[in-house]
Amino acid sequence: MRGKRGRPRRHPNVVRGDRGYDHDEYRRLVRGLGVQPMIARRGIERGSGLRKQRWVVERAFAHLQWFCRLRIRWEIRADIHEAFLTLGCALICWRRPRSVS
DSSP: OOSOSSSOOOOOSEEEEOGGGOOHHHHHHHHHTTOEEEEOOTTSOSOSSOHHHHHHHHHHHHHHTTSHHHHTTOOSSHHHHHHHHHHHHHHHHHHSOOOOO
């Protein structure tokens, strides 16, 4: 069998970004990877539709602020900090109420 070992890498279909990434170079780089960029334009009124997806990300960051050790990065080693981030994300998912169906 030919090819690389392991699971094939998958790219997202769409990358969403706010006005801070509104530059043709970023769009060109993302399209070069075969991904469609959805980046809000500067100077255009709000209503690009990215607010709903961005709110989910901002809420996740806010939930991570519950953990004092993650508010300020005290760890020097990146692997330890990443382990605490993983643990924090696992706890957030575990605490999330599940809908009973």
